[in-house]
Amino acid sequence: MLSPEDNELLTSIGPGTPMGNLLRRFWLPGLLVAELPAPDCAPVRLRLLGEDLVAFCDSNGEIGILDAYCPHRRAHLYYGRNEECGLRCVYHGWKFNVAGQCIDMPSEPPETDFKQKIKLKSYSTVVRGNVIWVYMGPTDVMPEPPDFEWSFLPSNQRTSIKRLQQCNWAQAVEGGVDASHVSFLHSQISGEARLNFGRKMLNVMTDDRHPIFHTEETDYGILIGARRNIGEDNFYWRFTQCLLPFYNMIPPGLLEGDTDTRTAPYAGHAWVPIDDENTWTWSFSASPSEAFNDELMDLQGGKNGMWGPVDDDYKPLYNQSNDFGLDRENQRSITYTGIQGIPNQDAAVQESMGPIVDRSKEHLGTSDTAVIAWRKRLLKMVKQLEKGIEPSEAANHDSYNVRSVSMISTRDADWRKEIKKLMVGLAPEQRPPEKL
Numbered sequence: 001m002l003s004p005e006d007n008e009l010l011t012s013i014g015p016g017t018p019m020g021n022l023l024r025r026f027w028l029p030g031l032l033v034a035e036l037p038a039p040d041c042a043p044v045r046l047r048l049l050g051e052d053l054v055a056f057c058d059s060n061g062e063i064g065i066l067d068a069y070c071p072h073r074r075a076h077l078y079y080g081r082n083e084e085c086g087l088r089c090v091y092h093g094w095k096f097n098v099a100g101q102c103i104d105m106p107s108e109p110p111e112t113d114f115k116q117k118i119k120l121k122s123y124s125t126v127v128r129g130n131v132i133w134v135y136m137g138p139t140d141v142m143p144e145p146p147d148f149e150w151s152f153l154p155s156n157q158r159t160s161i162k163r164l165q166q167c168n169w170a171q172a173v174e175g176g177v178d179a180s181h182v183s184f185l186h187s188q189i190s191g192e193a194r195l196n197f198g199r200k201m202l203n204v205m206t207d208d209r210h211p212i213f214h215t216e217e218t219d220y221g222i223l224i225g226a227r228r229n230i231g232e233d234n235f236y237w238r239f240t241q242c243l244l245p246f247y248n249m250i251p252p253g254l255l256e257g258d259t260d261t262r263t264a265p266y267a268g269h270a271w272v273p274i275d276d277e278n279t280w281t282w283s284f285s286a287s288p289s290e291a292f293n294d295e296l297m298d299l300q301g302g303k304n305g306m307w308g309p310v311d312d313d314y315k316p317l318y319n320q321s322n323d324f325g326l327d328r329e330n331q332r333s334i335t336y337t338g339i340q341g342i343p344n345q346d347a348a349v350q351e352s353m354g355p356i357v358d359r360s361k362e363h364l365g366t367s368d369t370a371v372i373a374w375r376k377r378l379l380k381m382v383k384q385l386e387k388g389i390e391p392s393e394a395a396n397h398d399s400y401n402v403r404s405v406s407m408i409s410t411r412d413a414d415w416r417k418e419i420k421k422l423m424v425g426l427a428p429e430q431r432p433p434e435k436l
């Protein structure tokens with residue numbers, strides 16, 4: 001449990017809040033490239049960390065992320081005209097470039113220098129891995145974006161998709177680091193083997209439902225090992241990566257006959273706060289050794305794929321208004337929840353807690369080791385930043401080049417040594433050229 005004060009510290013992310021200040025030290029996944037598909041396309045409304053923004057792609061293909069409200073009379077620039085290298089407010093024609101500088105003020109006399117004095121708040125962007133990343137923090141401490149392997153892979157070896165989640169970001173992240181729920185929330189009553197990137201997985205997750213958890217502090221966050229028994233001699237290990245402040249990587253399922261997942265495709269998430277009560281849940285996947293086929297591209301990255309279905313605004317079709325599609329008959333005989341789809345199962349329980357869960361009322365057990373470790377680390381980072389100590393995790397961007405892994409090892413093997421060999425992503429010199 002957390003004190004009400006620490007709960008507030010963990011969950012409030014608006015401008016000027018301690019957690020808001022911390023999250024602004026990291027690059028955030030902001031938009032999919034497909035949301036700004038071409039120069040001079042329609043601008044997009046964007047809300048991140050409690051700030052209303054507008055995103056646009058100018059005539060040169062440069063991306064601007066600006067304060068949403070025109071500094072003249074505060075009209076929303078979403079209604080603006082995106083033309084000739086700038087976004088023009090339709091109220092009185094004031095025009096802004098991607099840096100936020102006012103470059104035209106046709107409603108004022110031409111001899112005035114008023115426009116030079118008008119600059120909108122603007123944020124830095126980087127395009128990587130089909131994602132437009134945004135940095136909303138102080139420019140003097142701006143780090144490089146995190147070095148995720150998936151973000152450098154060719155476009156047919158990775159996917160990215162997002163969906164709206166209607167709760168605070170922290171309870172969504174906690175779902176991502178809580179590896180023990182997988183044996184329940186996402187399990188099948190029918191005992192049928194689950195598929196992983198189209199391949200049949202070894203069914204050990206439901207045979208041993210109380211794994212032993214090990215957490216290790218790393219430069220990027222926390223390595224979470226869940227150890228299950230296989231027979232008398234072996235352990236089945238699943239290593240989930242928790243990458244600060246809000247990413248996870250889910251270990252691939254082990255296939256029948258394999259003892260580790262070495263080059264297998266893996267997936268992960270980011271939970272980016274829209275405001276205190278809404279979150280963008282991003283899902284990424286990566287196939288480091290070969291291209292996904294069309295079916296897997298759609299399954300992993302399509303709006304109707306496994307992280308969907310979502311509407312044109314990335315809102316899930318199964319949501320609180322329809323009980324996430326809960327089917328009691330299915331719950332009796334087929335799936336543990338009666339809800340179809342992993343993201344809908346996650347959203348149902350996480351949103352059911354209310355927009356901001358009261359952590360002073362919970363009762364945590366040994367299977368919550370990783371949740372406790374994540375909270376502790378975040379709260380420590382927040383409190384250090386309050387004292388002026390910048391988060392080293394943001395600066396250690398190259399440490400994010402890791403994979404999540406599953407493996408079988410003998411009970412006497414040194415698991416730390418084994419995992420270190422398997423979890424390293426492609427080194428920068430091994431990466432194919434960056435593509436959008």
Ligand SMILES: [Fe+2]
Nearest residue numbers: 175181186346
């Ligand atoms: Fe889950």
